[in-house]
Amino acid sequence: MKKILVVDDHADIRKLVRMTLEFEDCEVHEAFDARSALEAAAVLRPDIVLLDVMMPGDLDGLDVCRRLKANTELAGIHVLLLSARGHARDREAGMQAGADAYMVKPFSPLQLIGHISNSWATA
Numbered sequence: 001m002k003k004i005l006v007v008d009d010h011a012d013i014r015k016l017v018r019m020t021l022e023f024e025d026c027e028v029h030e031a032f033d034a035r036s037a038l039e040a041a042a043v044l045r046p047d048i049v050l051l052d053v054m055m056p057g058d059l060d061g062l063d064v065c066r067r068l069k070a071n072t073e074l075a076g077i078h079v080l081l082l083s084a085r086g087h088a089r090d091r092e093a094g095m096q097a098g099a100d101a102y103m104v105k106p107f108s109p110l111q112l113i114g115h116i117s118n119s120w121a122t123a
Helices: 011-021 034-044 061-070 088-096 109-122
Strands: 002-007 026-031 048-052 078-083 101-104
Touching (some): 002 011, 011 109, 026 034, 034 048, 034 061, 048 061, 061 078, 061 088, 078 088, 078 109, 088 101, 101 109
Parallel strands (some): 048 078, 078 101
């Protein structure tokens, strides 16, 4: 069973993702900000992190992605960035931060499952 960490400051987004993944063979965990995401990733060692880019606080999703990818013990975690920003420069910033994929909100449940399935195939 794959472990997925869903990181978003909006509880309704986390709930939607959890409901989407309910029927998949995975264990879903949640974090509400960048700091709790880093702590959860270190403890849980998830296979995939679904990471919101824009979050309140001193760290955003790009910072979390960079830190995960810079940590030799966590660098293998697949990071799928989720963002309302869909311009080419936003996607480029996500990929430069080390993301494995970038998805623009709003997205369909089928798109999300497709991205996760692709991540599992390359894991």
